[in-house]
Amino acid sequence: MQANFYREIFESLRCGILTIDEEGRVTTVNQVARQILNLQNQAPEKVPCRQMLADYPEICRILLESLRMENPPIRFELDLRAQGRPKRMIGGSISHVRGADGSRDGAVLFFKDLTTIEQGEEQERLKDRLAALGHMAAGLAHEIRNPLGNIGTTASLLKRKLSGNDSGIIALDNIVQEVRRLNHTVTQCLEYAKPIHLRPRPVDLPALLAEALQEVRAKWPSGRVEIKETHDPKVSGLQADGIQLRQVLHNLISNAFDAMGGRGNLEIATFLEPASSAPEKDSESFAVIRIRDTGRGITPEVRERLFFPFFTTKPGGSGIGLAxxxxxxxxxxxxIDVESESGQGATFSVKLPYPGSSHAAVEQVYP
Ligand SMILES: Nc1ncnc2c1ncn2[C@@H]1O[C@H](COP(=O)(O)OP(=O)(O)OP(=O)(O)O)[C@@H](O)[C@H]1O
Ligand SMILES: [Mg+2]
Structure with missing residues (x-):
């Protein structure tokens, strides 16, 4: 009865716990630890640590070293890079386990998955930088637009006066075209810099995705993209700003088509994810929209700058879609996040608090 009671507590704790004996064999692993380390199918009893945690040599090393230490590490952070799994970060602490007579029996590792906290902090930093850039861009855009308008109009007037002078007309056409292009860039810049007026309402995600797909497909008349969609009906309770969300989906799908050159496979999935994996957000769960393409993928250098306004690798691209x-x-x-390796396609995931704003009638303005 007593043992069962402790076992229940051990299993239901919200942090990962893994114990080893003096010989470095794993003696117990609780549920959260099994989840974080993907050890679901392994029997924990008395398996050597190096065997059971073969994917995580850093954890093994720190655990085995702690057996030889007087004072094992009280607090450490580790990046875990198990093959075939996304990079994770854990924060942990190790204590010695002592028997009834006070002799050392092994060590216990307590740890938490810090991946989403780390990602959240990174996103906060990026948000600040983007806000500053946005203000600067808005000021600059106003300064550029007026003279640009004048150049365009003057060039058009001149063109009318130059009838018969072919080379002059060609040169002026060039000017008008470049002015248009610049104007487009500046308009995009303003679009990015202006505050977002959020009007959350119940949204029909599959319908929004269908609209976005139709818009993008229209730009690739001879494209051949196989689309596979899976939608969890539970997501139907999502509250968000449908018009803005469609813009997000459009931009992501449009990039996927670009990356595949209009040919490949696109997998779109919508589902709910419990918020326990993202505890820093004040929400019960997340509605996830995952868009996976088989395009050229993203290199680590591009990955770093992906969400910066005006970052583009496309000739003629404005680099504003992801920003x-x-x-x-x-x-x-x-x-919003991405997983990708160069040449291996890309997977963008958008996670929205579910069910979302409960004040559907309230309009929020975001800077
Ligand atoms: N699915 C993807 N696969 C590969 N690279 C991508 C993908 N999505 C985005 N990128 C990279 O990120 C860059 C920025 O994308 P973003 O949508 O912001 O701008 P863009 O597509 O270049 O221009 P636009 O403003 O017209 O959307 C792209 O130029 C491309 O290099
Ligand atoms: Mg784009």
């Missing part, structure tokens, strides 16, 4: 998508997702208190 706007991120701003809209941030305004919903959500998160």
């Amino acid at each position: 706007i998508a991120k701003k809209i997702v941030d305004s919903h208190q959500g998160m």
Whole structure:
């Protein structure tokens, strides 16, 4: 009865616990530890640590070393890079386990998954930087637009006066075209810098996705993209700003088509994810929209700058699509992230608090 009681507590604790004996064999692993380390199918009893945690040599090393220490580490953070799994970060602490007579029996590792906290902090830093950039861009855009308008109009007037002078007309056409292009960039810049007016309402995600897909497909008339969609009906209770969300989906799908050159496979999934994996957000769960393409993938250098306004690798691209998508997702208190390896396609995930704003009638303005 007593043992069962302690076992229940051990299993239901919200932090990962893993114990080893003096010979470095794993003696117990609780449920959270099994989840974080993906050890679901392994019997924990008396398996050597190096065997059971083969994917995590850093954890093994620190645990085994702690057996030889007088004072094991009270607080440490580790990046875990298990093959085939996304990078994770854990924070932990190790204590010695002592028997009834006070002799050392082994060590216990307490740890937590810090991945989403770390990501959240990174996103906060990015948000501050983007806000500053946005203010600067808005000021600059106003200064550029007026003279640009004048250049365009003057060039058009001149063109009319130069009838018969072909080379002059070609040169002026060039000017008008470049002015248009600049104007487009500046308009995009303003679009990014202006505050978002959020009007949360119940949204039909599959319908929004269908609209966004239709818009993008229209730009690729000879494209051949196989689309596989899976939607969890539970997501139907989501409250968000449908117009803004459609813009996010459009931008992500449009990038996926670009990355695949209009040919490949696109997997779209919507589902709910418990908030326990993102405890820093004040929400019960998240509605996730995952868009996976088979395009050229993203290199680590591009990954770093992906969400910066005006970062583009495309000739003729304005580099504003993801910056706007991120701003809209941030305004919903959500998160947007990407997993990709060069040449291996890319997976973008948008996570929105579910069910979302309960004050559907209240309009919020996001800077
Ligand atoms: N699914 C993807 N696969 C590979 N690279 C991507 C993907 N999505 C975005 N990128 C990279 O991120 C860059 C920025 O994307 P973003 O949507 O912000 O701008 P853009 O597509 O270049 O221009 P636009 O403003 O017209 O959208 C892209 O130029 C591309 O290099
Ligand atoms: Mg884009």
